[in-house]
Amino acid sequence: MEVIFILIAISLILAGSFLFLFFRAMKGGQFEDSHTPAIRILFENKQSNNSKKVPTPKSK
Amino acid sequence: MGKITDTPISTHTCYHCGEACKEDILHFDQKEFCCTGCKLVYEVLSDNDLCSYYDIADSPGINQKNSAKRDNRFDYLDDVDIIKKLVDFRNEDETHITFYIPLIHCASCIWLLENLHKLNEGIVSGRVDFIKKKVQVKFAHQKVSLKEVVVLLSKIGYEPHINLADSERKTVSPSNKRLIYRLAVAGFCFGNMMLFSLPEYFAEAELLGNGFKKTFNYLNVMLALPVFFYSATDYYRSAWISIRNKAINMDVPIAIGILTLFFYSLYDIFLLGNEGYMDTLGGLLFFLLIGKYYQQKTYDTLSFDRDYKSYFPIAVSRVVADREEVIPLSKLNVGDIILVRNEELIPSDSILLDGEAAVDYSFVTGEEVPVIRKKGELIYAGGRQKGGAIMLAVQKSPSQGYLTDLWNSDTFDKSKEKGLESLATKISGKFTVTVILIALSALAFWLYLGEVSLGILAFTSVLIITCPCALAMSTPFTLGNSLRVLGQGKFYLKNAQVIEKLAKTDTVVFDKTGTLTAPSQAKVSFQGEELSQESKSIIKGLVSQSTHALSNRINAWMKNVIPEKLVNVEEVHGQGLRGVYKDQEVKLGSASFVGASGQNLPEGGNLVFFSVEGNVLGYFFIQSGLRKNIDQVVKNLESERTVHLLSGDQDHERDHLKRLFGDEVKLNFNQSPKDKLCYLSALNDEGATTLMVGDGLNDAGALQESHVGIAVTDKVSNFSPASDAIMDASVMDKLPAFLEFAKTSRKIIKASFGLSFTYNTIGVFFAVQGLVSPVFCAILMPISSISVVVFTTLSTNYIAYKKGLKEKIF
Numbered sequence: 001m002e003v004i005f006i007l008i009a010i011s012l013i014l015a016g017s018f019l020f021l022f023f024r025a026m027k028g029g030q031f032e033d034s035h036t037p038a039i040r041i042l043f044e045n046k047q048s049n050n051s052k053k054v055p056t057p058k059s060k
Numbered sequence: 061m062g063k064i065t066d067t068p069i070s071t072h073t074c075y076h077c078g079e080a081c082k083e084d085i086l087h088f089d090q091k092e093f094c095c096t097g098c099k100l101v102y103e104v105l106s107d108n109d110l111c112s113y114y115d116i117a118d119s120p121g122i123n124q125k126n127s128a129k130r131d132n133r134f135d136y137l138d139d140v141d142i143i144k145k146l147v148d149f150r151n152e153d154e155t156h157i158t159f160y161i162p163l164i165h166c167a168s169c170i171w172l173l174e175n176l177h178k179l180n181e182g183i184v185s186g187r188v189d190f191i192k193k194k195v196q197v198k199f200a201h202q203k204v205s206l207k208e209v210v211v212l213l214s215k216i217g218y219e220p221h222i223n224l225a226d227s228e229r230k231t232v233s234p235s236n237k238r239l240i241y242r243l244a245v246a247g248f249c250f251g252n253m254m255l256f257s258l259p260e261y262f263a264e265a266e267l268l269g270n271g272f273k274k275t276f277n278y279l280n281v282m283l284a285l286p287v288f289f290y291s292a293t294d295y296y297r298s299a300w301i302s303i304r305n306k307a308i309n310m311d312v313p314i315a316i317g318i319l320t321l322f323f324y325s326l327y328d329i330f331l332l333g334n335e336g337y338m339d340t341l342g343g344l345l346f347f348l349l350i351g352k353y354y355q356q357k358t359y360d361t362l363s364f365d366r367d368y369k370s371y372f373p374i375a376v377s378r379v380v381a382d383r384e385e386v387i388p389l390s391k392l393n394v395g396d397i398i399l400v401r402n403e404e405l406i407p408s409d410s411i412l413l414d415g416e417a418a419v420d421y422s423f424v425t426g427e428e429v430p431v432i433r434k435k436g437e438l439i440y441a442g443g444r445q446k447g448g449a450i451m452l453a454v455q456k457s458p459s460q461g462y463l464t465d466l467w468n469s470d471t472f473d474k475s476k477e478k479g480l481e482s483l484a485t486k487i488s489g490k491f492t493v494t495v496i497l498i499a500l501s502a503l504a505f506w507l508y509l510g511e512v513s514l515g516i517l518a519f520t521s522v523l524i525i526t527c528p529c530a531l532a533m534s535t536p537f538t539l540g541n542s543l544r545v546l547g548q549g550k551f552y553l554k555n556a557q558v559i560e561k562l563a564k565t566d567t568v569v570f571d572k573t574g575t576l577t578a579p580s581q582a583k584v585s586f587q588g589e590e591l592s593q594e595s596k597s598i599i600k601g602l603v604s605q606s607t608h609a610l611s612n613r614i615n616a617w618m619k620n621v622i623p624e625k626l627v628n629v630e631e632v633h634g635q636g637l638r639g640v641y642k643d644q645e646v647k648l649g650s651a652s653f654v655g656a657s658g659q660n661l662p663e664g665g666n667l668v669f670f671s672v673e674g675n676v677l678g679y680f681f682i683q684s685g686l687r688k689n690i691d692q693v694v695k696n697l698e699s700e701r702t703v704h705l706l707s708g709d710q711d712h713e714r715d716h717l718k719r720l721f722g723d724e725v726k727l728n729f730n731q732s733p734k735d736k737l738c739y740l741s742a743l744n745d746e747g748a749t750t751l752m753v754g755d756g757l758n759d760a761g762a763l764q765e766s767h768v769g770i771a772v773t774d775k776v777s778n779f780s781p782a783s784d785a786i787m788d789a790s791v792m793d794k795l796p797a798f799l800e801f802a803k804t805s806r807k808i809i810k811a812s813f814g815l816s817f818t819y820n821t822i823g824v825f826f827a828v829q830g831l832v833s834p835v836f837c838a839i840l841m842p843i844s845s846i847s848v849v850v851f852t853t854l855s856t857n858y859i860a861y862k863k864g865l866k867e868k869i870f
Contacts, residue, residue: 004272
């Protein structure tokens with residue numbers, strides 16, 4: 001039954017690393033905005049054909 | 061704001077903003093536009109191959125018709141001090157800045173703002189937070205200046221709001237985040253402890269042998285350490301503070317419970333070799349923190365603590381030796397000459413030197429009809445100039461004015477936590493004393509019988525089992541859920557405590573203008589010769605050309621009239637409208653403008669005269685109307701509370717209001733912002749618990765001084781003064797129901813207290829006999845917590861549904 005000690009160690013490490021990942025996600029701001037990414041993912045990345053026509057904003 | 065409802069004349073809609081094109085339709089690129097502003101935005105976007113903007117949502121643009129355009133209005137963004145205050149981050153190459161752009165409203169907005177780098181190569185990226193309506197822009201400041209970024213944003217129709225408060229107050233403290241970390245740690249430890257304790261409950265550990273049992277107990281101790289030393293720290297601090305202040309709050313019994321649980325378990329595990337109560341400790345903290353998290357729900361998108369600074373401009377144009385320069389407001393001195401243009405705010409009390417001043421004080425008083433001021437007259441800060449540019453000599457610094465002086469009063473320094481202790485606080489004092497008395501008497505009883513160890517067990521068991529988990533959870537869950545229900549009803553509270561305060565209020569004070577009255581409910585009547593259908597059409601044609609508040613009201617009044625086409629329509633700011641119809645000059649405006657005599661005229665409203673070729677046909681008499689069902693609201697409130705009314709106006713409406721609201725209502729007129737504040741503090745001194753309902757900046761003092769201040773606003777995201785709650789004007793008529801609901805919330809809390817007392821009585825019954833085991837704890841604790849949570853959630857939802865505040869129970 002000594003195998004239980006190893007299993008306990010593994011389970012604690014596993015659960016601990018999930019906690020750590022959650023902390024990292026919190027710090028990284030993943031939970032700050034839960035709405036915009038859902039919209040953002042739907043945008044298509046259309047390749048533009050008349051590229052590089054970038055005027056600087058001239059004050060009119 | 062007063063939106064003109066009229067039937068679209070043409071079926072042409074603007075490709076950019078989607079509004080009906082009423083006048084000249086501009087054609088460009090085979091598309092139709094309603095104004096040059098909209099066309100310009102389209103041109104910019106099509107030049108840069110960004111027309112996907114129009115594919116994502118239908119007509120996503122913002123109407124550009126009324127956007128003020130002036131080249132140098134962002135000049136202050138070149139000022140180094142201001143840049144420093146505004147940016148989030150800056151190094152040698154890059155600057156990061158977050159703009160608040162209230163106009164963000166659809167997926168296209170997000171797309172365009174995140175593709176800013178295609179418009180200007182100096183911009184690195186843009187990232188939108190849709191809910192908060194914010195966009196973070198990163199740009200290389202060697203290639204493009206902050207001013208150019210802002211100019212670009214406003215050119216494509218997304219002008220950011222930049223104000224003083226933003227520049228002074230940076231990011232909010234992340235206390236909410238800290239709570240989530242604590243909760244995560246408690247949840248992690250609790251879950252694992254339960255795994256190690258489970259064999260214990262079913263006596264499986266015996267089968268595994270003694271070594272395992274010990275190991276599991278030691279693992280539990282290890283997992284309890286982060287809970288005890290990290291997750292629970294807020295409770296120790298709060299309990300310590302409340303003991304030092306000689307007032308026992310809910311956290312005192314909780315802290316006692318946590319300490320007893322932890323130290324008794326250590327003693328039990330290491331000295332007696334038993335299993336201890338560490339799993340109960342973990343569960344307790346986990347449930348408590350969930351309750352706390354639930355209560356801490358905040359409305360991120362709303363600001364409850366705005367003062368005049370978030371409304372005032374960040375910079376003004378100063379005239380020095382005939383040259384105009386834009387300086388930050390903080391550098392403005394008494395005696396400076398400033399220039400204020402159309403739609404700009406007057407930043408300080410000043411004397412008018414030159415120009416025609418028509419000042420709209422709608423944010424201050426709630427009255428949106430501009431006030432006319434003549435040369436040499438004093439103009440108070442806070443108004444918005446409508447019309448041509450005016451020159452002003454500054455008399456007082458922006459923070460010392462008639463209006464802003466309010467914020468220098470003591471009321472704004474002290475926090476609002478005066479007097480009203482919450483129900484939980486009141487009960488927890490008695491609760492703690494009772495529990496300790498029971499525990500001590502159990503100890504004394506067993507000592508008397510000579511059973512020392514059983515005595516200690518009974519003593520600690522009582523402290524552990526009565527640990528007021530369920531008690532502590534009933535308040536946050538009831539209030540947290542009520543907060544949500546009210547929020548769905550467009551009544552947003554600053555925090556959950558406001559509900560309890562709301563329930564206790566016995567005096568309601570209303571501001572009149574803008575709170576009880578609404579521009580959209582204006583009463584319009586025409587006095588004079590009967591208007592022919594033709595004249596009506598002419599008037600309609602005139603007013604539909606103007607955005608003046610009075611024009612809007614007349615326009616709304618003539619809902620079904622078809623406007624006549626006039627030529628040479630011209631708006632003389634502060635005077636009126638002029639136009640030509642069939643070679644006749646028609647005028648609509650003030651008495652002096654149309655040349656009417658000023659005798660025998662009614663008071664208490666605005667007059668708009670109408671003349672054709674100099675013949676005055678009559679005048680419109682426009683009174684501010686009361687909001688729908690407001691008399692019902694007042695009468696409803698009167699049955700249980702005293703109602704007061706404060707108004708900054710003259711008392712010509714006294715009789716009318718008296719008739720409407722009854723004699724019980726105490727009416728007060730001619731109240732300055734300071735008077736309102738003093739009126740509230742006088743009421744408070746008499747022992748009343750006051751609820752102030754106001755809307756403008758001039759109510760800010762009274763809102764702050766009252767126990768609960770509610771700011772009424774037509775658009776929740778608009779500016780509203782600092783308050784405890786923000787209410788959408790459309791739900792004004794539900795105010796009595798909201799107050800009633802707040803009262804019921806208190807009853808629900810009481811009922812759930814009763815429920816958890818029942819659990820405690822059962823627990824104590826076993827505890828005094830020394831019969832409490834870890835298994836017993838592990839079962840009773842979650843049952844009591846969960847049943848209390850379910851009870852409070854269900855009952856608040858049900859009552860909200862019954863009172864018509866919610867459409868469905870869930």
